[in-house]
Amino acid sequence: MTMTMSTALLTDHYELTMLQAALRSGAAHRRAVFEVFARHLPGGRRYGVVAGTGRVLDELERFRFGDDELTYLRERGVVDEETLAFLADYRFSGNIYGYREGDLYFPASPIMVVEGTFAEAVLLETVTLSILNHDCAIASAASRMTNAACGRPLIEMGSRRTHEAAAVAAARAAYIAGFASTSNLMAGRLYGVPTAGTAAHAFTLLHDSERAAFEAQIASLGPETTLLVDTYDVPAAVRTAVELAGDKLGAVRIDSGDLAAAAQEVREQLDALGAFDTRILVTSDLDEYAIAALAAAPVDGYGVGTSLVTGSGVPTAALVYKLVARETATGKLEAVAKRSVGKPSRGGRKEAYRLLDEHGHAETELITTGDHSPEGGIPLLHELVRDGEVVGREPLTAARERHAAAVATLPQEALHLGRGYAAIPTEFA
């Protein structure tokens, strides 16, 4: 979406006024460490899923103040000339470490660590949080749906229910968390997510009869297509569908009514008509609870829209970007923390490890501020940016595989859909 445009104005006004004041005081050039973490998992979730890191790296490379951006800032008087000069030359030259996409996170997990001067690191706050708060929320919801589907494929089809660019990121995040495909073509184009879809009710209504619509679709897409059977009367549509496509009919889609009952009836009808291999796809306001409730129904795949792209009740991940260390006047890097009521922060640059038991099950998320690395602990922070250069790119499929493997390490109760505590405790050392 923003492939060619600067991302530098995806920034809160106060990042620039802070920069200006810090340039004036001289503190702008102090070394600083910011960390991204969640104080808690929202909505009683048991775990969070990291997603968006790859997008942060993409947008970091386009985070440049060009003439267009500088002119706007000058004309509106957002910052002074000294600050504009700094921005014109701005390149992030520091280091970024992060949890890998698809991995899990828990309260206080430092899923991203940004090291640089205050000036260069503070500017990245807004866009970094925008990406991670959105993508982690979607991936975390998607992971619950993947678990609830017990191996049946899920199609992401929520583009129409969220901002047009958020939709593309949502499809990407859902794919990381186990969805099989998306309806969104831009997600296919930009990220290689497999795309899927055949027809909507409008296609049936367009034609002079449902039969004519089905004939047209089969002629164009082949009998292996998916026919939407609930525009008028489901049993009549299924009869027509099998009459036209025979037992080669790929699938039927049901998008309204009591999906469990409808799927049962349609399965019986399909079998009675000899269409044993025709699959049944269901859509219509599904979320992880509705998916789980359909576990006993003869359903072969789910299309999920609204709930996926809105994070199934948790549309944002509550991640914050906090200064945890800064250089003092004497040149020493010092831990800092605020003490705001209810929102204290924990100072010092962190490392993070996951500790597994002898069966390979996750036991503890260990956050350290010292030098010691725990024996057998899996280090969770990986190098993403070194001296301003992106070094941590990886294919989306790697994130998808990591997610499946990481979920497999969780204790069984972590997959319960009800509200609860974090699946494993976070400990500090």
Place this chain on the structure above:
Amino acid sequence: MTMTMSTALLTDHYELTMLQAALRSGAAHRRAVFEVFARHLPGGRRYGVVAGTGRVLDELERFRFGDDELTYLRERGVVDEETLAFLADYRFSGNIYGYREGDLYFPASPIMVVEGTFAEAVLLETVTLSILNHDCAIASAASRMTNAACGRPLIEMGSRRTHEAAAVAAARAAYIAGFASTSNLMAGRLYGVPTAGTAAHAFTLLHDSERAAFEAQIASLGPETTLLVDTYDVPAAVRTAVELAGDKLGAVRIDSGDLAAAAQEVREQLDALGAFDTRILVTSDLDEYAIAALAAAPVDGYGVGTSLVTGSGVPTAALVYKLVARETATGKLEAVAKRSVGKPSRGGRKEAYRLLDEHGHAETELITTGDHSPEGGIPLLHELVRDGEVVGREPLTAARERHAAAVATLPQEALHLGRGYAAIPTEFA
């Protein structure tokens, strides 16, 4: 965000497969009417606010299949060569009518009507709904917050809590619905929304003391700036702030704790120090309920983040895009409607009027399918696109003024924050 890029792949896969099948059957060229409406107002809301129309017009103009898009579709085998040839020449050549931005809508209000051939109109479904479902959800939430604030200014500062491009649209929608400003610089750059902001906790932590941070900020931004006073200890920070800026201090911001109690204490302290004109701004997970609860507190402005950009519990507006009329084989335009269980549609091309009583209060949302226009009814559908050309652009300030005027026509109970029914009934004629 997508200023230079094609928006044509912000489309669901099935729009293109429908197109392919309809080109094959010949029905693609039939005239068709699609309408955007909400079956109900989500979350027990009393009214919805139209926003995003201007963005639909912008993205329509960039809805072109260029080489990049066509190559992707060809390589992935999404559609056949005949369809690719159609897409290469695609230009929407029909008409679009819509409710104006800032206006209100109710269940069944046809907030957008798209007339064209089936082929050209069906392709616009996904991106149109993405924009309107997002922007209407945000504007509808923002309107409740504006009402709750009773004239005190609201700053939109939720960019970090939503997708980076959704954030820009959210700032725009909030401005339409009465917010005074935004933290988001891209919204300033693209849409002229006023921007605001001064400093975060990181700025205080960066310096060797809170005093040094305040001094630096005042030196750079002047004593009229807003100082953030809750990094460590609020009374100490307020004392330091006034000591440094005197009675010229513009404002203090409180971002944690019990905001009502803190505002009361800070007001007393400011007054005791002679800083009678120093304003108090509060932030920290505010929504319309929290804003209303602060009505009696000495608060001069609110910063709203998460709740605004997530629609305050309603992150999407439940708008659908439905075929309501199509040309038959004999060339006649005929009303069509599906009969899906729980999701029936209402056939026929609509007009819409708002009926006011003698005091200028809204009484009825009247939806007609015939020719008659009710006496004194205010027509709600305006021409936006004529024969493919955008003719309905207007400045954002016009939408903002329209919104304020439209809310003023609502019955008083429409402004209640609790769950309820639509503020006025929808009638069909």
